[in-house]
Amino acid sequence: MNEHCGLKPVVLEKLQAGxxxxxxxxxxxxxxxxxxxxxxSNYALRLFATAGIWLESSDHRILDLDEAVLDAFLAERYRHFKPRSEDHPMLAFLLACLRRTGVLLPPSESPDLDPNAPIREAFRTHLINQRNLVPETVSTYLDTVTRFLDWRFGAQSPxxxxxxxAEDVNAFMLEQARRYSAGHTQLIASALRGFLRxxxxxxILAIDLAQAVPAPARRHLAGLPKFMPAEDVERLPLPWDVGEALSRYLRDARPACSTRQVFVCLRAPRRGFQAGNAVGTIxxxxxxxxxxxxPHQGAHLLRHSLATRLLREGASLVEIGELLRHQNLDTTRIYAKVDEPALRRLAPPWPGGVQ
Structure with a gap:
């Protein structure tokens, strides 16, 4: 601890209490x-040590540590010290670290406060242990289950x-289809089917209500891909020597941290992007x-613009699909809609000549 923080010995000795x-x-x-x-870091460690001393003096155990206990600690601390903006984020960091390392148990949901907590927790365990789903998918499924149960039962306990x-399932899905896009409605339908199965x-159920979940219609080729003209694409700061730029980033600019992700946040906490929307923001x-x-912005705009440009310059759909790493050529076929010269050749002549 001394090597990183550079604290004086007398301060280090004081921190060993609590x-x-x-x-x-x-x-x-x-x-x-x-x-x-x-x-x-120095301030955070002093704050942690002070919290540990307060816990001991107020007859708490370390296992008692949670958000409510730390709120009580801050309330007492602010009777003598001015609040600082780092206090709440640093104490949240403390709880996250202690929970991740097993010192503290993860926060549990109280069945008394949430009547749906027991079945939701059982479904969470099933998704992780039996279906081996990634955390993002588990979160999506649980969000759908929460909304479905709240919609159907409200505060009914249990x-x-x-x-x-089946009428409940259909009515819920109809309401979701009115609120969300076809793509997101498909995710909701998948999550609800998984829960009902x-x-x-x-x-718990005697009949398979998963079969009652309607399949939202989603026409993959119904729209046009959103793209920018080639001259507009040239105004993004994308150098031709992307490989060299990436090499320089890894060698000279990437902050030192333990994560194996290539791109990490420059500001602390140093970690990889938490979701794909970070790339869209960039x-x-x-x-x-x-x-x-x-009119349409985001990371996919660049992919669509590249594919459209290549198609108009003579590249085949197979070549474009390989470049974009499409697993199915059907995904690439949507770009045929913007190949205007090819579409003109397919169009039959108008009876009587050009109108």
């Missing part, structure tokens, strides 16, 4: 790996799942800097 003292070295290393400045019917497998900012305002 319930959190055995964990401060690991927390210090975590702060360093996440890229926090030394001054920020929900009588045996009362579910789970209820059937565990004997593209939108680049478009704004270039004073470009296409």
């Amino acid at each position: 319930l959190l003292a055995p964990h401060l070295a690991a927390l210090s290393r975590e702060l360093s790996e996440r890229g926090y400045a030394i001054a920020t 929900p009588v799942l045996t009362d579910l019917s 789970f209820l059937l497998q565990h004997g 593209v939108r900012r680049a478009l704004a800097r270039a004073d470009l305002h296409p």
Whole structure:
């Protein structure tokens, strides 16, 4: 801890008091790996140590540590010290680290407060252990289950799942289809089917209501791909020597951190992008800097623009599909709609000549 933070020995000795003292070295290393400045890390460690002393003096155990306990700690601290903007984020960081390393148990949902918590938790375990789904998909499925159960049962405790019917399933999906796009409605339908099959497998339902979930119509080739003209694409800061730029980033600019992801946040905490929308945000900012305002923005705009340009320059759909890493040629066929010269050759002459 001393190597990273540069704290004076007398300060280090003071930090060794309290319930959190055995964990401060690991927390210090975590702060360093996440890229926090030394001054920020020093303040955080002092805050953690003070929280540990307060816990001990107020007869708490370390296992009692949660958001409510830390709120009580801050309320007491603010009677004597001025609040600082780092306090809440740093204490959230503390809880996350202790939970991830197993010192603390993950926060549990109380059945008394949420009547749907037990069945939702059982479904979460099923998704992780039996279906081996990634965390993002698990979160999407659980969000759908929460909305479905709240919609059907409200605050009824406990929900009588045996009362579910095909009419309930259809009515819920109809409401979702009115609120969301066809693509997102398909995700909701998949999640609801998975939940209903789970209820059937565990004997909670006697009939397979998953078959009652309608399949939202989604016509993959119904629209046109959104793209920019080639001259507009040239105004994004994409150098021709992308490989060399990437090499320089990895060698000289990428912050040192433990994550294996290529691109990481420059500001602490140092970590990879949490979701794909971060890339979309970067593209939108680049478009704004270039004073470009296409009606549709985001990362896919660049892919569509490249594919459209290649098609108009004579590339085949197979070549474009290979470049874009499409697994199915049907995904690439949508670009045929913007190949105007080829479409003109397919169009029969208008009876009586040009009108």
